Amino acid sequence: LGHGSGGQLSHQLLTELIYPYFDNPILATGHDSALLSIGNQRLAFTTDSFVVSPLFFPGGDIGKLAIYGTVNDLAMSGAKPLYLSCSLILEEGLPMNTLSTVLASMSHTAEESGIKLVTGDTKVVEKGKGDGIYINTSGIGVVAHDICIAPQQIEKGDLIILSGDIGRHGMAVMAMREGLTFDNPLNSDCAALSDPIQSLLNEGIVIHCLRDLTRGGLATALVELSESAEKTFLVEETAIPVSDAVTGACEMLGLDPCYVANEGRFIAFIPAAQAEAALTLLRNHSVSATSCIIGSVDEGNKSQVVYKTTMGSERLMQRLPGEQLPRIC
Amino acid sequence: MAVERCCIQIEGIVQGVGFRPFVYRLAKEKSLHGWVANHPQGVTIEVQGETLLIRNFLQELTTNKPQLAEIHTLNTHLTALTEDTCFTIRESIQSKPTPEKKVSETKVPENIALEKRASKKETSATPQISVPPDTAPCQLCLDEMFDPDNRRYHYPFSNCTNCGPRFSIIESLPYDRKNTTMQPFTLCDSCQQEYKNPLNRRFHAEPTACPDCGPQLHLCDSKGHLITNHTDALQQTAQAILNGQIVAIKGVGGFQLLVDATNPQAVDRLRQRKNRPAKPFALIYADTENIQQDCIVSETETALLLSPQRPIVLLAKKKAPYNELAISVAPGNSDLGIMLPASPLHYLLMALLQRPIVATSGNIAAEPICISNTQALQRLSTVADLFLMHNRSIVRPLDDSVVRVMNGVSTLLRRSRGYAPLPLALSLPEPMHSSSTSPDLLAVGGQLKNCVAISHNNHVYLSQHLGDLDNRHTQEAFEHAIIDLAHFSEVSPDTIIHDQHPNYDSTRWALSSEKKCVAVPHHIAHFFSCMAEHQHFGRALGVSWDGSGYANDGILRGGEFYSWNGHAEINHLASLRSFPLPGGEQAIREPRRQAAGLLYALQGEDAFTEYPLLRQQFSTTELYNLQRMLSRQLNSPICSSVGRLFDAVAALLGIATHNRFEGQAAMALEACAYPSIARWHFPFDIINKQGSQQPEQSIDWGPMIIALLDAQKSHIPREDIAAAFHNTLAQIILTITQTFDGYPVFLSGGVFQNKRLTETVTLLLRQHGQQVYHHEAVPANDGGLALGQIYYVRCLENRSCV
Ligand SMILES: [Fe+3]
Ligand SMILES: [Mg+2]
Ligand SMILES: [Zn+2]
Ligand SMILES: [Zn+2]
Structure with a gap:
């Protein structure tokens, strides 16, 4: 099961088992979405499946996730999301009003995100063979700009911008699922990220790289990018915003918020000269209103993420392996 | 009167410790002719003279040897007389001369066999590392330093062949001044004469120095602005400490933070600035009398405090100590970690202070201690008020070592300054045929309190304590230590042994190398580490109790019992x-x-x-x-x-x-x-x-x-x-x-x-x-893992070639 947690095992599953079967240059870029050239039009294409328990949680539901997930994958390649497909796999016995609530949520979310659901499919599996609903969505977006947004574009001196506080989605879902209670309410951060990114592009910000933070959290995203970019990142613990609610819940559970899932947060690598302008633009959008600079790209080609702790020491961030095993002896 | 010529082969720690001048003086004293020379395996001596005098010479060779020297093996044989008319120190030779006829064992004075270490090390016949550890000033150097008429009066960088910095300043082999950080300091005429004179105790003392030609002190504020230098720097430092300020001083293996241990506000300030709320601080006392006022000190503990390694010794605090130590020095502890001055600089400072001083490592959190002036000014500027520095560079960080006496014997809790990089010998039989030579091994230890080791046949070279590997700078120190060990032991291992924990940075490092890797279970490594240092090979039981170590079954283990049948079989008992x-x-x-x-x-x-x-x-x-x-x-x-x-x-x-x-x-x-x-x-x-x-x-x-x-x-x-x-x-x-x-x-x-x-x-x-x-010789904690990792692999391999 650790293979789906977004850490070391997922990484192994992809590179060792899946990639070898489908070897082509587009897949090999390892992006969230594929960039396709059709005539003189550049399109972004992506697909994602959604499994979540519980189906409804504070701040969202599986329907919202299914739309945001695909919209955000498109957004991270700098594309403007246009069309969406959707297939549902329903477990026999799913209450009809549960389904209609999810569908209503999807339709509302799609509209709000400016994407049209244009094709779909539904299958029903026997009771016990699914967790209520599985949703797969695929999306197409158009890439209007001609800058290349990719880990390889990351340069020494780039600043790393984080679009808001981290860990809310993962902790909200976990608290709900496990029946935990906390003094401060936990709400998912799930949201569409295409608008703030489109406004960066429209204002001529040269984005070097983007990544939405999903499973594995901020730490995994940073580690993966430092590996693809072959660069050293310096990140300051004190600069990373974490809400009191998430801090409290993480401490209770013994989790590090840097590894907790998000569904409405991204990091952007921007040349230092444009970072202030980018921050101002991002802060105009409610989903990225608390954007801030959390670090920078350092000298050297060693793939590592240096995490300067509040204690002042410089730890190295690791991709989360399987489950978190204590190393204290 | 019978005249004979005797050839003596000695292996052990006999280089860089003043052994050749000692042999020279001894031969002169006994009117013997011949020569002495270093070679990669140790020292060879030829002496010619009256049989009785040669006997005396052999006797004193072991009983009066320089304090830092250790003789592991000593073999003698008679050889043909020559026309020698004097005794000389020859240039180093490339390899050990082959004996013409075999040793007569009766020639070896009995007291050699009685030496515990010598008898155990009998199997060694491999190249010896010749990098000695750093040691505290000897009595002769101290006497000079406090003698107003001596040219080294109050000079904080005095040393001789019997004492002083070694591992902390050696950049590469062979151990010559030009390969140490003393290289930039050209010897003045007086020092040059001492260095050249075989009868002087500074004969070939590579780091020798004096106020005219050696390193100098200077005192800076936290921004790096020079305040003063030389003796005045020392005096102002002492005054600042007495005033409750925090001073970073450049010690032997890196910077230390000093503060008056009897000033509660000052100690609290250090805790606050260093982000260290509770962990006990170590103390420096001026002398043993002072320590006895505050702690119960056994004879063994006194000997440890005074030993040339100058470790921190954990001592039981008296109910009513004489000195009013701040409670925050070691809150809630019945023990105090105490050391005596470990360098001339510390002696001079303590002579001025005359009270217990907190001395904690000059680092941030779990990082290695700062070793360069710039590093210290960068990283410790928010901690220290003043920086007492000098212009002799430190090559690698060496923390203060920590020992605790248990059952009347000293047990290392942290093995670093004074002990590293001395090798340990394994008790395994030497590989029988040259074709079945065991491969050279590198063991990368654990995650916390990491220490690495390299083995060549039956010698294991252990690094100093390196620290917690999740830190960037510790990881750099870890990589340096591996390069260092390989260089000093002249070994390039082709197999890497690591822990089973997939998340240890040491494991990751091993697996990302191109070398062959072997994983050893955590608690088996602990068990074998203890067997290794006691030179035990036969059947045994292991009690491996610790915080937690990784096992394949997903349980964090740390309460394990094993049995080992002495050949190949290990059983998990409980x-x-x-x-x-x-x-x-x-x-x-x-x-x-x-x-x-x-x-x-x-x-x-x-x-x-x-x-x-x-x-x-x-x-x-x-x-x-x-x-x-x-x-x-x-x-x-x-x-x-x-x-x-x-x-x-x-x-x-x-x-x-x-x-x-x-x-x-x-x-x-x-x-x-x-x-x-x-x-x-x-x-x-x-x-x-x-x-x-x-x-x-x-x-x-x-x-x-x-x-x-x-x-x-x-x-x-x-x-x-x-x-x-x-x-x-x-x-x-x-x-x-x-x-x-x-x-x-x-x-x-x-x-x-x-x-x-x-x-x-x-x-x-x-x-x-x-x-x-x-x-005893390696820590019970994960600092001892690397030794156990090597020993376990060697034991299994030994089984397969029998
Ligand atoms: Fe352990
Ligand atoms: Mg995705
Ligand atoms: Zn001396
Ligand atoms: Zn001089």
Whole structure:
């Protein structure tokens, strides 16, 4: 099961088992979405499946996730999301009003995100063979700009911008699922990220790289990018915003918020000269209103993420392996 | 009168320690002719003269040898007379001359055979590392330093062939001045004469220096602006410390932070600035008389304090110490970590201060200590008010070593300055044929308190203590240490041995190399580490008790018993009954959570209603969530660790609810037991495990915990309960091991840094006629893993070639 947690095992599953079967240059870029050239039009294409328990949680539901997930994958390649497909796999016995609530949520979310659901499919599996609903969505977006947004574009001196506080989605879902209670309410951060990114592009910000933070959290995203970019990142613990609610819940559970899932947060690598302008633009959008600079790209080609702790020491961030095993002896 | 010529081959630590001038002087004294020369395997001497004088010469060679020299083997044979008319020190030769005829053993003075180390090292015949460790100033150098008429009066960089910096300043081999950080300092005429004169104790003292030609002190503020230099710098430093300021000084193996230990505000300020709320600080005292005013010091401990290695020695604090030490020096501790001045600079400073001084490593959190002036000014500018520095560079960070006397013998808790990089010898037979030479090995140790080791045949070269590998700078130090060891031992290993934990940075490093890798289970490495240092090869029992180590079954282990049949077979005999740690690493930081996990394992859901204690230590919401986490196994890994049992019991007794540094609760529990003389113990069960292939036992702590809580309820003094807990653990070890007649018992793992436990177990087992060993030369904690990793692989390999 650790293979789906977004850490070391997922990484192994992809590179060792899946990639070898489908070897082509587009897949090999390892992006969230594929960039396709059709005539003189550049399109972004992506697909994602959604499994979540519980189906409804504070701040969202599986329907919202299914739309945001695909919209955000498109957004991270700098594309403007246009069309969406959707297939549902329903477990026999799913209450009809549960389904209609999810569908209503999807339709509302799609509209709000400016994407049209244009094709779909539904299958029903026997009771016990699914967790209520599985949703797969695929999306197409158009890439209007001609800058290349990719880990390889990351340069020494780039600043790393984080679009808001981290860990809310993962902790909200976990608290709900496990029946935990906390003094401060936990709400998912799930949201569409295409608008703030489109406004960066429209204002001529040269984005070097983007990544939405999903499973594995901020730490995994940073580690993966430092590996693809072959660069050293310096990140300051004190600069990373974490809400009191998430801090409290993480401490209770013994989790590090840097590894907790998000569904409405991204990091952007921007040349230092444009970072202030980018921050101002991002802060105009409610989903990225608390954007801030959390670090920078350092000298050297060693793939590592240096995490300067509040204690002042410089730890190295690791991709989360399987489950978190204590190393204290 | 018979005249003969004798050739003497010596191996051991005989280079860089003033051995050749010593031989020269001795030969002159006995009017012998001949020569002495260094070569990669050691030293060769030829002496010609009267038989009786040669005998005396051989005798004194071992009895009067320089204090830093160690003779591992000494062989002699007669050879043809020559026309020599004097005794000379020859240039170093490339290899050991081959003897013409075999040794007559009777020639070897008896006292050599009596030397423990010499007799054990008989198997060695391999190249010897010739990098000596750093040592404190010798008495002669000290006398000079405090003699107003001497040209080195008050000079803080005095040294000779018997003392001074070594490993900390050596950049590469061979050990010549030009390969040390003394290279930029050209010797003045006086120093040059001493250096060239075989009769002078500074003959070839590579780091020799004087005020005219050597390094100089300077004092800076925290911005790096020069305040003053030389003697004035020293005086102003002392004044600043007396005024309560924090001064970073450049010591032997790196920077230290000094503050007046009798000034509570100053000590608190250091704690605050260093972000170190509770972990005990070490102290420097001016002399042993002063230490005896504050601590109970045994003869062994005095000898350790005065030893040239100058380690920090853990000493029992007196009930009413003479010096008014700030409470925050070592809050809640019954021991103090104390050292005497380790360098001329420290001697001069302590002569001015004449009071206990806190000396803690000049680093941020778990990073290696700063070694360069720029590094210190960068990283410690927010901690220190002043910086006392000099212009002699330090090559690698070396922390102060820490020892504790257990059962009357010194046990290293941290092996670094003064000890590294001396090699250890394994007791294995040498490979029989040159074709079956064992491969050179690199062992990368664990994650915390990391130390690495390289082996070549039966010699293991251990690095200094490196620290916790999740830190960027420690990882750099780790990589440097590996390069260093390979260079100094002239070995390039082709196999890397690592721990089984997939998440250890050392494991990652090994697996990402191109070399062949071998994983050794954590607790087997602990066991073999203790066997290795006691040169034990035959059948044995291992008690590996620590905080937690990785095992393939997903349980965090640390309460393990093994048997080793002396050939190839290792059996897991028993382990502690397991319990969950709600919150994983967070639980390790909060002993109260471990107590909750323990009680949950014992009573299930009822634990939360039955024990008022849990309600006292947690809020209602916390308790509710904790219960959910435990029942749903949410980030609640299972452990079978004695280290964790210590934490849980400390929390149950209300001694500690949070660990503000590693091992705090366990140390507090040991300290709590200190005044008690209770001999009784709690009940426990040994249960035969069902279903496992080999007969395995589980140690059930259930009855002990129930009895312990009852004892608490009936108001039995807490120190007696704490003592009884230690006694119970000793009884457990006795019960498991006593069925194995003739198997010596080896105690390893971080838990055996606990003196109370180690001494109780040792006494109990010896009373029952069992042989028992604990660590001495390498730490019981993960700092000893690398040695065990190598020894285990070598033992298995030895089996396969027999
Ligand atoms: Fe260990
Ligand atoms: Mg995706
Ligand atoms: Zn000396
Ligand atoms: Zn001089």
